[in-house]
Amino acid sequence: MNNKEFIAELSRRTGYTAKETSSLMTVLVAEITEQLEDENAITIQNMGTFEVKKKQERVVVNPATQQRMLVPPKLIINFRPTASFKEKMQ
Amino acid sequence: MxxxxxxxxxxxxxxxxxxxxxxxxxxxxxxxxxxxxxxxxxxxxxxxxxxxxxxxxxxxxxxxxxxxxxxxxxxxxxxxxxxxxxxxxxxxxxxxxAQFETVVLYEGTDVAEMERMDFPDESELLEEDEEVGETESTAIANERLPQENVLAETEETATDEAKVGAAQVETEVAEEVVVNEQTTDSMSEPTEEADDIPVLGNPMDRMEEAEMDVQEQNNGKTEEELRSKEVQEQSQVEPEKQEQKMDSSARDSESAGEKPEKAKEEGKVQGQDGMPLSSEKKTDDSPETKQARSTAMHVATQQIEVQKVEHQNVEHQHIVQMVPDSGTRRIYLTPWMIFFVSLVVLVLMSFSYYLGYNRFFMEADNGDAKAVSAVRQNVKQQPVAAKTAVPDTVQVKRDTLQASSAPEAGLSKESEKAEQKQPVEKNTPQTQLPQVKGGAYEIIGTREEHRLKRGETLREIALRYYGSKNFTVYLVTYNNIVNPDLVPEGMLLKIPELKLKHR
Missing domain, CATH: 4.10.520.10 (IHF-like DNA-binding proteins)
Incomplete structure (x- = not known):
């Protein structure tokens, strides 16, 4: 399912036009982005949690050249599905 | 948040x-x-x-x-x-x-040790920072990464001095303070320094550059000349080293200009026993002769046709010279300050050395001979590695600061990581129990003992106690079995208690 299909389905369910739905989605995504930027965890019931995790810097070795590289630390988004959601997906 | x-x-x-x-x-x-x-x-x-x-x-x-x-x-x-x-x-x-990028680490950057020295002594770190400050700033001006190597080497040299022992370190300090009263005996330390310094072409160049920067001669060509000049100076000193020490540099510079070819030959001779040279070089750096030396450098700079001498030992000496150079330059302020700073450094060095000694050697006393020998080795390497780590840390910190203000917490977490990684990489016997290299489990004690019967194999025993014959290696390690294929009947086998390592 791509974004277009997603918007279509969403507008069908909520009764908004595709254009309205699309702009509402933009607002929602902006809000989610903002929350995650603040390193807040977003919990969706019966689905899972979006949270920001810090990955430590690490040293990797290129196996071909044996060259060692220092990879910088990162903030990544992690999605943890709830147990019930995982179960549903089986 | x-x-x-x-x-x-x-x-x-x-x-x-x-x-x-x-x-x-x-x-x-x-x-x-x-x-x-x-x-x-x-x-x-x-x-x-x-x-x-x-x-x-x-x-x-x-x-x-x-x-x-x-x-x-x-x-x-x-x-x-x-x-x-x-x-x-x-x-x-x-x-x-976002501003961080993946960077290439060069040889000699000891990552495992990176943040370990962050904890023990902040003031020591500051000392070290100060000491390497000169080289560092020049290198940063060059904006090149590999200068870490240079720092590492510089530090290594310093650490070697610490290794020689308190008494000799004292001599070293005295040396710095009363440069003029040097004897040939006290020069045994620089000898060791030169021996221990790894051969690295790249940092050498960097050293040259650093020197050039100091002299504010940004002319690219002078690099080679400087090197050959050093060689010449040394070689000049060599034959007459017994007689002339103090005022040699002034004469050196002149004679260096006169016989560049002879200098090359002699440079090789020094390569073999050239250690006292470094001491002489040090003498050259003494306050009185410093000016003479800079004149010498100018003289040398003018000789463009001087041959390139690439003898490695000579390069080593060059490094050795650089170290005291930065030291002495800093020291000219007041004798009392010198004395005080050296004293503080000395105390910190012996303190950290003592700590490391206690931690790694004493614990191993209860362990088996193998572990003890391994630990002994470790004790030897420990100060070196630890000190080597310092410039890295400094470098990393600097990077972070340069890029932008990264969270402090990040740094301390990184050090934790480094600490966790260390035992795995170095396989240091941190406890008195022998551990399996790279094993997923840690041996934390003896679970029980098992008397070997005829026909039993270690694999069988591992299978019985742990459920997998893959655990044989723990039995072998824990019981110090030299040949796992030939274990004597009736041997009392200690079954180790294992604990999953947390990664």
């Missing part, structure tokens, strides 16, 4: 920004995630613009061994939900660290 945000909070933002009805907003947000949840199973993949991609990934069933019971178990096939954030979202979240 680190709050929990619920669906209601998201819909509230819709109410705020769009003036939607609260109920409608709630329905809207809920249906967004409902659709994701519902269609994910049917479509296996859902892409939402700005948010990311949800994907169902099938993990094949696989066989595994229950590490506790040793039973073979089959992990069933299952599907896992995978979420890949949209690049826009990903970058937005990673903004605080």
């Amino acid at each position: 680190n709050k929990k945000v619920l669906l209601q909070d998201l819909s509230e933002s819709l109410v705020r920004r769009r003036g939607m009805d609260k109920e409608d907003a709630n329905v809207f947000v809920r249906s967004v995630f409902d659709i994701i949840a519902e269609y994910l199973q049917a479509d296996k993949i859902i892409k939402v613009k700005g948010l990311g991609t949800f994907k169902l990934v099938t993990v094949d069933s696989r066989e595994s061994v229950d590490v506790n019971t040793g039973e073979r178990i089959v992990i069933k096939e299952y599907t896992k939900v995978n979420f890949t954030p949209d690049p826009v979202l990903r970058d937005a979240v990673n903004k605080p660290f």
